[in-house]
Amino acid sequence: MKYIVCQTPGSFLLKEKSPPSRKKGEALLKIVKVGICGTDLHAFSGNQAFFTYPRILGHELSAEILEIDENDKGIIAGDKVVIMPYVSCGKCIACRSGKPNCCQELKVLGIHTDGGMQEQFCVSVDLLIKATDLSHDEIAIVEPLAIGMHALGRAQIQPGENLVVMGCGPIGLGILKLAQLSGANVIALDISKDRLRYAKEVFGIKHTVLADSGAREKIAELTTNNMATAVFDATGNKKALESGIDYMAHGGRYILVGLSKESLSFHHPAIHAKETTLLCSRNATMEDFRQVIQVLRSGQFPTAAFVTHNIDFTSMINVFESWLDPKAGVIKAMVNF
Ligand SMILES: [Zn+2]
Ligand SMILES: [Zn+2]
Known part of the structure; x- marks a missing residue:
């Protein structure tokens, strides 16, 4: 399968590797869309603090389930899902106080560990929310809206x-x-x-x-x-x-x-x-994600106005740099896998 890696600041590579194998408690996903955010632009430019390379970016993700075990969320193969990219420890004082969004050991997919700029990706079922009734553009903007x-x-x-x-x-x-x-x-x-x-x-x-x-x-x-x-x-x-x-x-x-x-x-x-x-205000919680999904379901959010750019992943490397220019007018760019 193909994936894109930010090899060093200023350089993306389109590479090939074998698909990931699913561990216990994980689902195998087909990535459909990856939203690009300020963090990704900073990582590419090399001015994101505490960032290590090479890194597979992508934390604003829309995906479909390829394989999943029976689970209490009722998510099955073929479902569309939102991925909550914040992996918290569950043990620190913030996690114990219901604030996993500012966990002491927080790891964000696509920032601290590899993210979703790949055709297939394995993620813990705990991080998934079923959203089969939303469009893939809507699913990929849940994370940035959850911040708000x-x-x-x-x-x-x-x-x-x-x-x-x-x-x-x-x-x-x-x-x-x-x-x-x-x-x-x-x-x-x-x-x-x-x-x-x-x-x-x-x-x-x-x-x-x-x-x-x-x-x-x-x-x-x-x-x-x-x-x-x-x-x-x-x-x-x-x-x-x-x-x-x-x-x-x-x-x-x-x-x-x-x-x-x-x-x-x-x-x-x-x-x-x-x-x-x-x-x-740092990151967001599962509850914030659910509230955003409700708003998107109501059809009141202007998703089409929010997603200003859409491009195929094979072409992304050539245009990514142009998105750094304010004249490009990027609000949200989507990379399609
Ligand atoms: Zn983001
Ligand atoms: Zn924690």
Whole structure:
């Protein structure tokens, strides 16, 4: 069978090996689609921290079951499945507290261990969710949307709240749409006019604000001077991360979803006066995945607008680099196996 490996930064190879053999408790899967995310782009560029090569990427996966033992999830050969790519230890204090998403020993398929950029792949049945009624594009976007669902859960968003989401990449757009569908008033913020136009025209986000020196005033106008009761950062950019408190209401929550590699600094009186609740949101849980699947089943999520690029795996190596250019307008690229 064929697979694609990121051999060293900047180099993918299309190679051949024998199909994997299934261990006890595992299912053998045929990979159908692999979504590409920021992590994959960073891994390819060589600026992903703690990343080792060679590595088979791919953690946003849609698959069909080729072989599986009888199981209590009722999953059988031929079913379409979502794969939860986070492998937690089940023993550490986070796992014991119902937070396997921030397990001390967390291993993510396609990042810490080999992922799904291969024609066949073996995965523990524990990580599978049956989703035969969803399309393969929908199945492959469950993981990135679950990141947003987890962030909304961390903030315990209520209908009617004013939210600001900084960053209109795939994670930010996911948070915006999921929050809007749950009844929140959402405001999108980005430094790119093109991204804001996409959020408004294609994603139906009514309020978009350019992240410049006038942003605070515009958000004040849109919230009758109250500012946003929850602000989400989906940029991972130090400058953006340090500006989020300006858009937050007194008594509000600030939720960090994007990851920066730097130290952040806040003016203490500014965060103290607002009695800021600072929340980090890491990965997602099985429950977040299930909630996203429910939203996709309802047909309310604009999957076709989210998946901007689709390409056959044999051609991926030649075009991957072009996806790094913001001009390519990639929200979510899919590699078809
Ligand atoms: Zn991802
Ligand atoms: Zn653990």
